[in-house]
Amino acid sequence: MLAWNFKCWVFAAAAVIVPATLLHAALPTEPDISGPTSYAGQLLVASPALRQPAFDHAVILIAKHSRDGALGIVINRPLGTRPMAEILTAFGADAKGITKSVRVFVGGPVDPNVGFVVHSADYRLRDTLDIDGKVAVTSGPDVLHDIALGKGPSKSLVAFGYAGWAPGQLEDELSHGVWLTLPEDPALVFDTDRDKLWADAMVRHKSLR
Secondary structure, three states: OOOEOOOEEEEEOOOOOOOOOOOOEOOEEEOOOOOOOOOOOOOEOOOOOOOOOOOOOEEEEEEEEEOOEEEEOOOOEEEEEEEEEHHHHHHOOOOOOOOOOEEEEEEEEEEEEEEEEEEEEEOOOOOOOOOOOOOEEEEHHHHHHHHHHHOOOOOOOEEEEEEOOOHHHHHHHHHOOOOEEEOOHHHHHHHOOOHHHHHHHHHHHHHOO
């Protein structure tokens, strides 16, 4: 796991997303010290040769990339749908009148107890990480509560877990063709059918060559 400094909040209740665990929500809060080769805001598309189960046909949004490593969130691994009232109650937040459910995703194999809301940049809280002016990431019950009340971002994706790379590891994998890169596009992040996302991203990548 990368040694990011996380601002975490934890609820002491039965998990509703990952059985038999507690959920945490966190975001890297250190200033981004990335250089011109940063891949933050890019999509990583697993090469056809990558057959590791956690990343087979994965599409990953890179949220953070600096000399200290990288953090990304897989955006095409749906886990299922959960009632938002259960999630909010578990966080100790007010769930009165909340009847909506939300689709949740497996964001990666590292620490499935860490939660993120990837969303459009039309919404911002104090701890929001703006990735590229189009897509951002926020953690905490406030964003979930706002989504449930229809006051949140216009587009969102709730994920638990993440993909992490040690310093230089992502660059090495890219040099060996493990991943293909593609500029982030909100339509791919939020709208494309998740079952077709990898194939659509591959087509988009080929069109840019």
